[in-house]
Amino acid sequence: MRRLNLILLFAVFQSAAYAAAPAPYDLYLKGDLLAAASAYMSEAASNQDGGRAFLNAAMCLRQAGRYHDAAGAMLKALAFSPHDADIYTELGWLKFHQADYDGARMAFETAITIQELHPRAELGLASVYSNLGDKEKTLAHLEKYRRLRPDFAGVDYILAWNYMNFNMQKEAEDALIEALRKDPSFTEARLPLAGIYARQGKFNEAWNQYYRVLDYAPGHPVASKMMKVLEGKLTKQPEEIRPPFRITRPLVMAPLDALASLSDSVRIRVGIGSTNTGKQGRNNFLKFKSFEGLAVTGKASGKVFAQIPPDEAWTAAYEDGKVALKGRDGTVYGRFQGKILLKPAKKGGSVVFEASSKCSNPWFRGSDRQYRGYIELYPIPGRGIGVVNVVENELYLLGVVPSEVAPQWPYESLKAQAVIARTQVLIRRARGGVHKKDGYHLCDGEHCQAYNGMSAEANTTSRAVVETEGEILTYHGRPAYSFYHANCGGWTQASKEVTGWGDSPYLVTKPDIAPSKSESPLDPWAFQLWITGNPQANCNYPGRVRSSEFRWMKIIRQKDMTFRVNRDYDVGELLDVIPLRRSPSGNVNSIKLVGRKRSVTVTKEHLIRNILGFTSLKSTLFEIEINRFKNGRVRNYWIYGGGWGHAIGMCQSGAAGLAGKFGRNYREILDFYFPGTDIRRIKYVKMPAKPPAP
């Protein structure tokens, strides 16, 4: 009895002590940065080896915008480890961002004396000399940096930026092209390249670059405006500048005997050509055909309105709130207020939409599109023609897997993708999902899961679907939330960390590294070196995965950042950007935007990604450094980031790494990313055919 009391007392004492002084790391994750810094400082004072604690304090102070204090803490850390090149380098950056170029140069040079090959110190020296206007030294250090991180598109971008400053147009152009070769989604590199082309009078090329910006950043204000400006100056038709992809023959796949059985699965409805929020695009005009011939029928009446011969293209136009069906010569075959169906004349046939410059929706304008199953068309008042693909689930997956991952990836990662894509569909089909009001189960964009139809199909991915037919991911016997993302940046994020994602026990945070290794969460100092470096990870997989998806950077001008933030929040001139709350993975889950008029805190994942600059960040896994003039005003923002997507669930690049580098099979891959789940095989129950009408 007495003993038990003692234990109880001890427990009370312990929790009281904990409540009085939370660990500095917890304060850092919570975004209580100044409290975290002072907790690290007192830890440093009471610790023989306080160097690490000073470094952590410095990182918290820097994140809070206190660069001067952060530099002070770094100097204290140097007393413990006077020969640490990383410390000198980060000290150099703190000085650089405060416009102390002499101090920065000395720190970077010391770092390089200690460690000859230090990419971040080389970048630092280049940045210092760039600001001092020393062309030769700037370029020499950037070239060294490029040799140390050759795959990193950020290097070429910074090189280009400097070439432009030094008025070296040709070199700038080449560097931008190189950056885009390494990272086609690098919009910040595409815009100046378009500008260079426009200044040289190469209007077609400039127009093409702006067009490609819109591929990655739909509705980008500068690109949209410039395309209109350039339209009158083009010497070629847009279709000649960017020839559409054409489908001229039926698709012939390696014989897959199992394919026939796939068509027995349940039918699902997919919104086609959707916007980035998953809504129907504005379709004013569509041109379609089938290699097998098409029957056009009324959905409600079942009446056949037209039989279109094989390979003959007809059109549908949105006119006066109706869908006008027209034959090859323009003859109107009907104007429909209800839904009409385009059904291939043969089982296993497909519907092809032909690219046409008359289509207002870029999805149907730039490329031919081909779909299994059949198509439903209907007028959406004030908007255009709705397009839904009704297709058997397993046949739909044939088009999803190659749209989501590269068909040449290690085979077991394709199977993992097939299982989780299938699970996503069944969850959405059962619950109605976000597109219930839109009248389909999923859209065809990244908003739900990418689906480019039959033209995307590949033999490897089709085999992966067939071999996993009916298999889904389950937790306690029910379909699991099988979220996935392109690249986690090296650490997956638990769903409960992110506003609005719920708490599923199998959506956990863990390092995305070889399954045998384990790693504890990174403290602020380790995180800094990790996010700005090139660490080991399953998803750091050169040759298979673009390096720019694993590590990326952005430099955003103050003018652009202030403009972008004020479009959503009236904060006035932006004075500071402070990431507050972080997941143990390092993902930022709330960010404070400090303006001259007022401050706002943004907590939603997609809002955080969209508010910083004109094109959204690839992920919320980032570190931001603010570069200021001597007078303290902001000059620009340097963002070092990792990964692509929300980092919850399966890392697609990491799955490729687990399969390719470590020989894991798809069950092991799914167990790695969704611990505690099972794979079960469902049986599709065919609906009994309707009895014939009496």
Ligand SMILES: [Zn+2]
């Ligand atoms: Zn969607």
Ligand SMILES: [Zn+2]
């Ligand atoms: Zn990963």
